[in-house]
Amino acid sequence: MTLIDPATSLRAAFEAHGQAHVLRHFDALAPSVREAFLAQLGEVDLALVARLAKPATDKPHAETHIRPAPYVALGGNTTDARAAGEALLRAGKVAAFTVAGGQGTRLGWRGPKGTYPATCVTGRPLFRVFAEQIAAAEKRYGCVIPWYIMTSPLNDADTQAFFRDNNWFGRNPADTFMFPQGTMPSVTFDGKLMLETPSSLAVNPDGHGGAIRALHASGAMEDMRARGIEQMSYFQVDNPLVRIADPVFLGLHTQPAHSSGEMSSKMVAKRDAAEKVGVFCDVGGRTGVVEYSDMPAELTNAVDAQGKLRFNAGSIAIHTISLAFLERLASGGEDGTFALPFHRAKKKVPYWCDAQGKTVEPAEPNATKFEAFIFDALALAAKSLVMETARVEEFAPIKNASGDDSPASSHQIQSNRHGAWLEKFGVRVPRRPNGDVNARIEILAETALEANDLADASLPREIKAGEDVVL
Numbered sequence: 001m002t003l004i005d006p007a008t009s010l011r012a013a014f015e016a017h018g019q020a021h022v023l024r025h026f027d028a029l030a031p032s033v034r035e036a037f038l039a040q041l042g043e044v045d046l047a048l049v050a051r052l053a054k055p056a057t058d059k060p061h062a063e064t065h066i067r068p069a070p071y072v073a074l075g076g077n078t079t080d081a082r083a084a085g086e087a088l089l090r091a092g093k094v095a096a097f098t099v100a101g102g103q104g105t106r107l108g109w110r111g112p113k114g115t116y117p118a119t120c121v122t123g124r125p126l127f128r129v130f131a132e133q134i135a136a137a138e139k140r141y142g143c144v145i146p147w148y149i150m151t152s153p154l155n156d157a158d159t160q161a162f163f164r165d166n167n168w169f170g171r172n173p174a175d176t177f178m179f180p181q182g183t184m185p186s187v188t189f190d191g192k193l194m195l196e197t198p199s200s201l202a203v204n205p206d207g208h209g210g211a212i213r214a215l216h217a218s219g220a221m222e223d224m225r226a227r228g229i230e231q232m233s234y235f236q237v238d239n240p241l242v243r244i245a246d247p248v249f250l251g252l253h254t255q256p257a258h259s260s261g262e263m264s265s266k267m268v269a270k271r272d273a274a275e276k277v278g279v280f281c282d283v284g285g286r287t288g289v290v291e292y293s294d295m296p297a298e299l300t301n302a303v304d305a306q307g308k309l310r311f312n313a314g315s316i317a318i319h320t321i322s323l324a325f326l327e328r329l330a331s332g333g334e335d336g337t338f339a340l341p342f343h344r345a346k347k348k349v350p351y352w353c354d355a356q357g358k359t360v361e362p363a364e365p366n367a368t369k370f371e372a373f374i375f376d377a378l379a380l381a382a383k384s385l386v387m388e389t390a391r392v393e394e395f396a397p398i399k400n401a402s403g404d405d406s407p408a409s410s411h412q413i414q415s416n417r418h419g420a421w422l423e424k425f426g427v428r429v430p431r432r433p434n435g436d437v438n439a440r441i442e443i444l445a446e447t448a449l450e451a452n453d454l455a456d457a458s459l460p461r462e463i464k465a466g467e468d469v470v471l
């Protein structure tokens with residue numbers, strides 16, 4: 001029997017797919033470098049890349065298929081839902097899950113985004129904000145809320161180091177489960193794989209939808225099953241106001257009248273038609289998020305008889321997902337994509353330039369990245385609930401260095417939320433003519449997870465204009 005050298009068989013496969021150019025420096029590489037490169041090449045699903053690289057044939061959604069998704073509006077009676085959610089928490093059946101594998105290119109922070117100093121007075125990093133909130137909920141409900149964190153191969157080591165350096169924020173390290181997501185190779189606009197260096201492909205994390213694959217491959221799902229977890233509170237790393245394991249949301253999600261208990265979502269009313277967020281829609285009888293760019297303009301701008309946007313349910317990427325549903329998704333979809341499709345995006349991807357002998361940062365988008373989106377799983381749930389929440393209560397994302405969704409806008413929303421909580425208990429809070437709170441107010445999770453928790457707190461009678469307050 002002749003053994004075929006792995007490099008030879010890989011080269012044949014890459015040649016067969018017209019991708020052998022990525023091996024052009026191979027013979028000049030040191031043996032130790034070759035091994036790592038071969039391992040990376042071996043992971044590429046060439047047939048999948050070939051299929052995805054074909055020009056998109058997706059058509060914009062037609063008006064007939066798409067209607068506003070129904071949602072549970074703010075202001076209803078939530079007593080029963082809260083009780084059901086609290087019972088789940090007390091029974092230790094709820095986990096927290098942060099997707100933190102993104103590259104955070106828009107913010108431009110050097111390091112994982114979860115290490116960004118996010119709060120408006122003390123500058124607590126995002127990971128600390130979440131750790132403190134989880135700890136406060138654990139104390140309240142007398143339970144352990146295991147925390148799963150998806151990193152990427154690009155930021156996993158730095159994220160691990162940050163947790164170690166911060167002594168795991170006082171948590172038992174055994175209850176924090178960190179794992180890197182998978183990657184997808186980027187391709188040029190004519191479908192060619194790209195080198196980032198002579199011995200590595202240009203790859204990107206495979207999107208937050210990669211969570212399904214990574215939760216499974218890392219053993220996180222198995223770990224949840226062993227712990228008796230039933231529901232997972234899903235949130236993004238960039239929103240310091242997220243209410244993790246919200247009992248009302250958990251309760252509604254598990255009430256059969258509202259939902260199949262598989263995957264539910266929170267929404268906020270869109271600020272205006274132009275706001276660039278995905279919108280919850282009913283697409284052919286299933287709940288889904290239609291991205292801003294895919295929405296026909298006449299639907300984006302459509303208003304009802306009262307002049308209210310018809311498609312106003314903006315997605316804020318907060319979900320409750322059951323373990324059973326995750327397991328079903330992970331048990332196989334088409335083409336190894338774990339049931340979620342890949343989306344294409346034109347991006348600036350650094351690439352190796354032979355002529356210059358270095359990695360070049362392109363000035364314009366030069367490549368297609370493939371990413372899966374978690375909200376595509378919604379369409380696979382039998383009955384999916386959308387719950388409205390107030391923007392000021394739960395949504396202050398930090399995505400850009402300035403302008404909308406920046407640290408500055410997030411700080412203002414944080415102060416607005418905490419100012420409103422204090423006003424509820426009679427504290428005088430200074431406001432600007434536009435309604436914004438004119439002070440920086442931070443309320444720590446150990447003090448209050450929601451406004452009513454302040455009922456027993458000792459509060460100031462008044463906040464002064466421009467004051468910094470931490471409670």
Ligand code: UTP
Nearest residue numbers: 099100101102103104105106205207208236237
């Ligand atoms: P964004 O879409 O805001 O992307 O991610 P990003 O990569 O963080 O930032 P930009 O676009 O490069 O500026 C939304 C959430 O999904 C996570 C992010 O960490 C963030 O919590 N995410 C995104 C992943 O976990 N993996 C990915 O591959 C992409």
